[in-house]
Amino acid sequence: MVRLYKTDNMQKTRIIKDKTAQAVMFALTLISILMVVVMFVGLYLKSAPVLEERSLWRLLTSSEWRPMKGEFGFLPFIASTLWVTFVAILIALPISLLTAVFLTEYAKSYVKKFVFPALDILAALPSVIYGVWGVLVIVPWISKHVAPYFMDFSTGYTVLAAGIVLGVMVIPILVSLFIEVFSSVSMELRESSLALGATRWQTTKKVLFRRTYPGIIAATVLAISRAMGETIAVLMVCGCVIGIPNNFLDPCYPIPALIANNYGEMLSMPMYEAALMFAALILFFVVLVFNLISRIVLYRLEKRLGS
Amino acid sequence: MIEVKELNVHIKGNHILKNVNVTLPEKQITCIIGPSGCGKSTLLRTLNRLIDTTEGVKLEGKVLVNGQDILSSDADVTDLRRKIGLVSQRPCPLPMSIFDNVAYGCRINKMFNKRRQLVYQVQKNLKAVGLYDEIRGRIRTPAARLSIGQQQRLCLARSLAVEPDYILADEATSALDPISAKTVEDLFVSLKEQYSIIMVTHTLRQALRIADHVVFMYLGEIIEQGPAEQVFHNPKEELTQKYLAGAFS
Ligand SMILES: Nc1ncnc2c1ncn2[C@@H]1O[C@H](COP(=O)(O)OP(=O)(O)OP(=O)(O)O)[C@@H](O)[C@H]1O
């Protein structure tokens, strides 16, 4: 019994290694969290000039955008970001969900063998390629075949175009995430439902979704965060017209596009630079708050359902 | 009555069940015995076509349930599964409350119009498995919080609630402690008045206690079948004698 507590040399090295590894990993975790904090503080400091000049409320709710006169109203950009993200998720969510259900619940294994690598390739395509596809295909299509039903003329560079391009970009990521989520459910659970006379679709709705909705929500939040920050592809098809979009056929100007378009050009004007930094801060904040809210919602739901 | 005729099952090119011919009588307990890996679970899963979910499976032959071939392509699989319930080896409650677990099958199959009838059905079957008093007051709590033995009985109640004709039980007591196992075992005996029960078991003593009819399998083949009395006390085949003597398994 005594021998059990005696640590010989080998035992000691093992423990030291373990402790060191733990310390290193902890330090690395700390650094990555610290980076985020540093970025946040940096953005805040850089945007201080514009925050001193104008009230926060005014910056967020005004639609006046006259950099030359020092007027910076961010509402059009915020609204555009939300619009585009909303349309993108509206398109991507149902398609991705059903695709993932098909692949995990219905498809034969040889179908999966073809589709999985294809999804990975799609997810890895550079976003500029999606942008080009948007400009060459989606924008003209909207201009010729969609807009005429609603208005006299549209260039096609619209909320809808940006939403479609963004949605299509997000689909492969979302499908992969959903497949991961659904694969975590045991075959036995599905079979318990099937054995009671349920169809596969009933099993999907009542057992699979019910079991995995936290994962579904988490994956969707990840996709939305990704969509909010996407720049190049959206920039190419959104129209870049400043104004609050009233419908999905209006042009728009999301925050990332604003920053990418103007950063570097206008740095001679200190106030403009501060404004762009503030735009980044807004984006940062929106994504953060959004993630936080979803965490809270998930936590509440899980607690209530006790799973 | 279930009659299995010339059934051959291949999984990914492996011949799992070979020329299986079995007759499973009604309102009796049939025990399927045999060493591990001989295809008992596969046979059970074929009887309610749950085998369909297995990747790369090929079925040949006939399985006649009340004279109808359930392996034919026009068989109504969901209806078949309602009529032939399966209780699996490990209990697997659905991710919902105890009540909803039992009500699930009834709702899926639209068995009742009135909520009162549904509640009655759920209570009746929870009582049948001796769970009703144990879980009184927390019938709305998640089923996952029950103990394993309670979960297994819940799964049985869930199967009974859809009013099947047959109950297939795959080593339904193997995950349970002796006392819960005895409860479930007694339950099966009391159920045979109304249901035809086909159970796989690894405990020969259990089979001895409750079987009316016995099927002995070995390496995917049926070696012997018949009334329990005859198979246990007067086996015709040498393999059966050896198995019963504990020579292998
Ligand atoms: N999905 C599958 N893929 C490949 N082989 C399988 C599959 N399912 C079963 N088998 C094979 O079929 C044979 C019979 O399996 P089965 O599960 O029916 O045995 P069993 O008699 O129930 O055994 P046990 O008593 O251990 O549960 C085994 O050799 C097994 O390896």
Ligand SMILES: [Mg+2]
């Ligand atoms: Mg088995």
